[in-house]
Amino acid sequence: MRAIMVGVDGSPEGRAAAQYAVEIAGLAGADVVGVAAVAADYDGEAEPGEHAIEELEWLEALRRAGLGWMKGAFEECGEACAVADVEFVARLLVGEPAQVLSEEAQACDMLVIGAKGRRDAETELLGATARRVIRRCIKPVLVVRGQHAPVQRVMVGYDGSPASGHAVEWAADLAAEGDWEVAVVTGAMTESELAEGARYAATLMQTRGVEAEVILVEGDAPSVIFEQANEWKPDLIAVGGAVRGALTGFFLGEAWPDIVEQAEVPVLRWR
Numbered sequence: 001m002r003a004i005m006v007g008v009d010g011s012p013e014g015r016a017a018a019q020y021a022v023e024i025a026g027l028a029g030a031d032v033v034g035v036a037a038v039a040a041d042y043d044g045e046a047e048p049g050e051h052a053i054e055e056l057e058w059l060e061a062l063r064r065a066g067l068g069w070m071k072g073a074f075e076e077c078g079e080a081c082a083v084a085d086v087e088f089v090a091r092l093l094v095g096e097p098a099q100v101l102s103e104e105a106q107a108c109d110m111l112v113i114g115a116k117g118r119r120d121a122e123t124e125l126l127g128a129t130a131r132r133v134i135r136r137c138i139k140p141v142l143v144v145r146g147q148h149a150p151v152q153r154v155m156v157g158y159d160g161s162p163a164s165g166h167a168v169e170w171a172a173d174l175a176a177e178g179d180w181e182v183a184v185v186t187g188a189m190t191e192s193e194l195a196e197g198a199r200y201a202a203t204l205m206q207t208r209g210v211e212a213e214v215i216l217v218e219g220d221a222p223s224v225i226f227e228q229a230n231e232w233k234p235d236l237i238a239v240g241g242a243v244r245g246a247l248t249g250f251f252l253g254e255a256w257p258d259i260v261e262q263a264e265v266p267v268l269r270w271r
Helices: 012-028 055-064 068-083 097-107 128-136 162-178 193-206 221-232 252-262
Strands: 003-007 031-038 088-094 110-114 141-144 153-157 181-186 212-216 236-240 267-270
Touching (some): 003 012, 012 110, 012 162, 031 097, 097 128, 162 181, 181 193, 252 267
Parallel strands (some): 003 031, 153 236, 181 212
């Protein structure tokens, strides 16, 4: 990885997202790019897509927009990067936040966003911006809710698709650096093509020095993921977001919106 982008908005969820971005960047040897978006007509002059990158320009733009508090959010993210010895770049862009984040993330390896949602019954629903971003963005998106907790255990949902295979590779690379525990979870019978694929994924992790646990449980994707998350207690869940799994009816590609929406820990969606 070369660069991890994080949405900066000064909210508690945004601060947690920045901490996860810094943590992962530190393991991957990547830079952190902090991006904030303001409305196109915030000062009556800027046009959508116009960048205010020069330090004096963006500080003045924040003042004119009445967003002086965002300066503190940028500085806080920069300080966290400095402590972790990670390079930080701050960018203030103009436009609708979901569109700006989705488009700018194309130049990075991953996007990390905080999800500000509302509680409905027993579920904390995603905010509108987070929901639009994860559906638009073509790069991996890590959706963060709640406070930051150091990642030590990662559960990877595997369905045989290339997207879930990328999630396995990502977990293997960072687990080797961060000494993470990893579990590969899939909904499959013990003797099945998908189960064999999950075991092969774990073998690939072994070649990178990571001992991964393989969990095979028959059932639909959301139920299997949530049940095993309750038992295994991961700090982060990684899933593929392709259209459908390649080997079986266990389709994470069709279930990932429910998983991201309802999970109690951060979820990384690969596409």
